[in-house]
Amino acid sequence: MNETFDAVATVVASLIDAMPEPVLVIDRSVRLVAANQSARAMFPLMKLKAPLASTLRAVDLHDAIARVFATGEAEDLSWRDRVPVERLFQVHVAAFYSDEARFVALHLHDATESRRLEQARVDFVANASHELRTPLASLLGFIETLQGPARGDAAARERFLSIMLEQARRMARLVDDLLSLSRIEQSLHVQPRASVDLASIARHVRDALTPMAEENRIRLELETRETIVRGDRDELLRVAENLVENAIKYSAPEVNQPERRVWVEVGAREGMGFLSVRDEGPGIAPENIPRLTERFYRVDVGQSRAKGGTGLGLALVKHILARHRGRLNIQASPGRGAVFTACVPLEAK
Numbered sequence: 001m002n003e004t005f006d007a008v009a010t011v012v013a014s015l016i017d018a019m020p021e022p023v024l025v026i027d028r029s030v031r032l033v034a035a036n037q038s039a040r041a042m043f044p045l046m047k048l049k050a051p052l053a054s055t056l057r058a059v060d061l062h063d064a065i066a067r068v069f070a071t072g073e074a075e076d077l078s079w080r081d082r083v084p085v086e087r088l089f090q091v092h093v094a095a096f097y098s099d100e101a102r103f104v105a106l107h108l109h110d111a112t113e114s115r116r117l118e119q120a121r122v123d124f125v126a127n128a129s130h131e132l133r134t135p136l137a138s139l140l141g142f143i144e145t146l147q148g149p150a151r152g153d154a155a156a157r158e159r160f161l162s163i164m165l166e167q168a169r170r171m172a173r174l175v176d177d178l179l180s181l182s183r184i185e186q187s188l189h190v191q192p193r194a195s196v197d198l199a200s201i202a203r204h205v206r207d208a209l210t211p212m213a214e215e216n217r218i219r220l221e222l223e224t225r226e227t228i229v230r231g232d233r234d235e236l237l238r239v240a241e242n243l244v245e246n247a248i249k250y251s252a253p254e255v256n257q258p259e260r261r262v263w264v265e266v267g268a269r270e271g272m273g274f275l276s277v278r279d280e281g282p283g284i285a286p287e288n289i290p291r292l293t294e295r296f297y298r299v300d301v302g303q304s305r306a307k308g309g310t311g312l313g314l315a316l317v318k319h320i321l322a323r324h325r326g327r328l329n330i331q332a333s334p335g336r337g338a339v340f341t342a343c344v345p346l347e348a349k
Helices: 002-016 037-042 059-071 112-147 154-186 198-215 233-251 286-291 301-306 313-323
Strands: 023-027 032-035 075-081 087-097 102-110 195-197 218-224 228-230 260-269 272-279 327-332 338-345
Touching (some): 002 023, 002 032, 023 037, 059 087, 059 102, 087 112, 195 198, 198 218, 198 233, 198 260, 198 272, 228 338, 233 272, 233 313, 233 338, 313 327, 313 338
Parallel strands (some): 218 260
Antiparallel strands (some): 023 032, 023 102, 075 087, 087 102, 195 228, 260 272, 272 338
């Protein structure tokens, strides 16, 4: 029996090693006969001739194996492995034969990422619909009121039209951000190659947002050095605008508090150009930081909407930097402000 086992294991192992996804072969005793390189990398503690249950503790999987051995008919099932991290596998279980023994092969397809992306798409559509539905319902309500009870009320008309304009602008910002995000995702694989000076971008953003900063009692401090990177100027300008605008809006002092500052620094280190924005705001709790670049994620939903946020600004920043082969670093803690640093590869000399 051992000679048969070893012979089959040798032949099967040479065949399944050519397959890119994990494949396991077991005998009627549910012992591991062979595992290809992908399977060994995924389950490093797996041992040949050992019971499969010592590595894969999944009742549904073992039940499917038993049925395939009994009937010879292939089966497909989903299996969720939770150790060491949660992963979802689509498993194809099929029988095959040799002259002296009967075996079952397990083909494992890791569906974790595709399922995550599918859920992300569902959540994205739901969130986008919700974000548009709220201002749209508000507009419809005011229009119906102006056509009915408030038809001849000039004061109400002026007040309602002001709110309607604000809601329409909110929808326009949301649609604009959605279209921008879609365009960036479509060209994510194409790295921009133009030469862009991050310092000039920072100065442009400082000049453009100074009125907003003064209105919010924020003093903008700028420190720049010529920093030439590879990139798309308009997209990097969008990154800088989003980061500086967020710092102004979310660190603005209360009426009885003194003026605050926002520092913008541009420079280079370790082959990357960086644009760093630091504020004196309320800071961010550690558990919120990993989720800040998710679409529609907000630490404070009410505050974000009140300040005109769409929930897509940092998602746009992340995608733009990914297209530039860069990254966004976030450092923050409650009560100590936040630092957002966009890094982009320097232009090759």
